[in-house]
Amino acid sequence: MDITHHQKLIIIGSGPAGYTAAIYAARANLSPVLFTGINPGGQLINTSTIENWPGNFPVITGTDLMNKMHKHAKLFNTTIVPEEIIKVRFNQIPFLLISDTHKKYTSDAVVIATGATAKSLGLPSEKKFMGRGVSSCAICDGFFYKNKNVAIVGGGNSAIEEALYLSNIAKEVHLIHRRENLRAEKILISRLLKKVKENSIIFHKNSIVHKILGDKTGVTGINIISTNNMLEKNYNINVSGVFIAIGHTPNTKIFLNQIKMKNDYITIKSGINGNYTQTSIPGIFAAGDVIDHVYKQAITASSSGCMAALDAEKYLDKVSNSI
Known part of the structure; x- marks a missing residue:
C-alpha cells in the first residue's frame, strides 16, 4: 500500500453536493481534495433535460451542468481525484481513507457527499x-x-x-x-x-x-x-x-459502524449555532442525498454542500486556534 497522503479537507462524492462543497471550501483556502467515486456527476448524469436550475434557461442537460460544476471547482484549485474511497476509519484523528487504488489518505475534516442510487426494476x-x-x-x-x-x-x-x-x-x-x-x-x-x-x-x-x-x-x-x-x-x-418510484438507497455502506445512521441515511446534528451538517463525529460532515430522504433535489443537495463546507471551515478554524 502506498504512503499516506495528508489533506486538510477531503470531500467524498462528485454530485451537486460534493462540487458545491468543493467550490466553497476552495474559496475559503481549505485546499480541498475531492474524490469523484465510480459515478462522477452523480444521478444528474442520467437526466437529459433540466429546466429548474436557477439561471440556466431554457434548459441544460445533467451532463452539461455537472461538467460546469467540475470546471468551477477546478477553477478555484480543487484537487479532483478520479478514485473511489472504499474504506474509512473515523475513530481517531486524523481520519483515514483508503481508495480503490489502495492509496491511503488522512485528513483533518471530511465532507461526505456520496449521494444515493435510485432503485431500479432491473429490466x-x-x-x-x-x-x-x-x-x-x-x-x-x-x-x-x-x-x-x-x-x-x-x-x-x-x-x-x-x-x-x-x-x-x-x-x-x-x-x-x-x-x-x-x-x-x-x-x-x-x-x-x-x-x-x-x-x-x-x-x-x-x-x-x-x-x-x-x-x-x-x-x-x-x-x-x-x-x-x-x-x-x-x-x-x-x-x-x-x-x-420504488425508493432510493443512500451510498453509505462504507460508513457502517463509523458514524450514526438511520435507515442507511447519515444522521446529522442540527444546532442553533450552525453545524447543520455535522455527523455524530466532530470533523465529519455530510451533505446531499446521504442525509435527505424527503426533498431529493439537485438544488437542495447543492445547498447542503455549501453548508457542509462552511461548517467544515468553522470546525478547522476552531481546531487551528486551539493548537
Whole structure:
C-alpha cells in the first residue's frame, strides 16, 4: 500500500453536493481534495433535460451542468481525484481513507457527499431507455410530459406523491403496483382514490412492468403482467414516460459502524449555532442525498454542500486556534 497522503479537507462524492462543497471550501483556502467515486456527476448524469436550475434557461442537460460544476471547482484549485474511497476509519484523528487504488489518505475534516442510487426494476429495457422516457424523478422531469400519457411504478409514499403530482400535468396517469394494497400513508391513499374515481389516475394493482417498449425516439409504452396466479393478464399501455418510484438507497455502506445512521441515511446534528451538517463525529460532515430522504433535489443537495463546507471551515478554524 502506498504512503499516506495528508489533506486538510477531503470531500467524498462528485454530485451537486460534493462540487458545491468543493467550490466553497476552495474559496475559503481549505485546499480541498475531492474524490469523484465510480459515478462522477452523480444521478444528474442520467437526466437529459433540466429546466429548474436557477439561471440556466431554457434548459441544460445533467451532463452539461455537472461538467460546469467540475470546471468551477477546478477553477478555484480543487484537487479532483478520479478514485473511489472504499474504506474509512473515523475513530481517531486524523481520519483515514483508503481508495480503490489502495492509496491511503488522512485528513483533518471530511465532507461526505456520496449521494444515493435510485432503485431500479432491473429490466434491460429500463436501462436502455433511461433518460429517454424512463426517469426516477417526476418533479424533475414531469413537465416534459404535459398532456401525455405516463406511468408510475411503485406503491409507497413517493409513488403516490408522484402520481398525484403528474395527474395535474399529464393527460393520463397509470400507477403500477405489484401488490393488492398500497404501502403509503392513509391520507395519500385517500387522495389517490379520489383521483382514481375521477379517472385522472388509473390504478393497476397486482401488476408489474414486464418490459418497457420504445423505439429510437424513446419510450412508447409498457407491457404489464399479473403478479396474481389466479389472474392471467398480459397487456400493453401506451405511455411516453415511465417513472420508477420504488425508493432510493443512500451510498453509505462504507460508513457502517463509523458514524450514526438511520435507515442507511447519515444522521446529522442540527444546532442553533450552525453545524447543520455535522455527523455524530466532530470533523465529519455530510451533505446531499446521504442525509435527505424527503426533498431529493439537485438544488437542495447543492445547498447542503455549501453548508457542509462552511461548517467544515468553522470546525478547522476552531481546531487551528486551539493548537
